[in-house]
Amino acid sequence: MKKLEITATLTVFDSLDELPEEVRQLMIKAVSARKNAYAPYSKFRVGAALDLENGEIVVGSNQENAVYPSGLCAERVAIYQAGALYPAIKIKTMAISASSDAFNVLTPTPPCGACRQSIFEYEENQKTPIEIYFMGETGKVVKADAIKDLLPLTFGKATLNNI
Template identity: 85%
Template sequence: MKKLEIKSTLTVFDTLDELPTEVASLMKKAVQARKNAYAPYSKFRVGAALELENGAIVVGNNQENAVYPSGLCAERVAIFQAGAIYPNIPIKRMAISASSDTFNVVTPIPPCGACRQSMYEYEENLKQPIELYFMGETGKVVKADSVQELLPLTFGKATLNNI
């Protein structure tokens, strides 16, 4: 038996002001998208904005439904929209912001597992890492250089091709 150690390296910015200008601008678009989220049940709003290689910006926000599994997270709304409108254009970076109608979200909120899987597959298909930036309403912003920093043990095409 041997142990497998997995490490992720993330960068933490204390405020939005520390971000490069283009990233801060993208995060502001994520914040605006968050404000338009449809979250009547959880009262938890998430906005995502992504920048494509061609310069296009695509936004998404969470969309809830009384039948909870029928809703969709902000990150997947943005990614699926990008794939529908701009197929085969790599995503350079994604900004994510979360808030609540009932409490102040001050810690950075990373994407859920389903979103990480969707982002990983987009990264894998287009053979380019996606820079991820995520935050709460205010405060620190966390950067991952790739989805693999958040999902180090991946399940993708290679896994299925080896079965």
């Protein structure tokens, strides 16, 4: 037996003001997108904005349904929209912001597991990392250089090809 140690390095910014201007503007779009979330059940609103290699910005917000598994997170709404509109264009950067109608979300909120897997699929297909910035309503912003910083043990094409 041997132990495997997994580490991740994340960058923490104290506020939006510390971000590079292009990323700050992208996060502002994510904040705006979260206001369009349809979240009557969880009251938890998430917005995502993607900066594509061709300069286009694609946004998404979470869309709930009374049958919970039928809803979709903001990150996947945005990433699938980018894949549908610009199938051959790489995603450079993703910005995510979360808020709640019931309480103040002051801690940076990363993508859920299903979204991490979806982001990994797009990273794997485009063969380049996607920078991921995430925050709550205000305050600190966390940056992951690639999805492997948030999902270190991946399941993808290589796993399926070995079966």
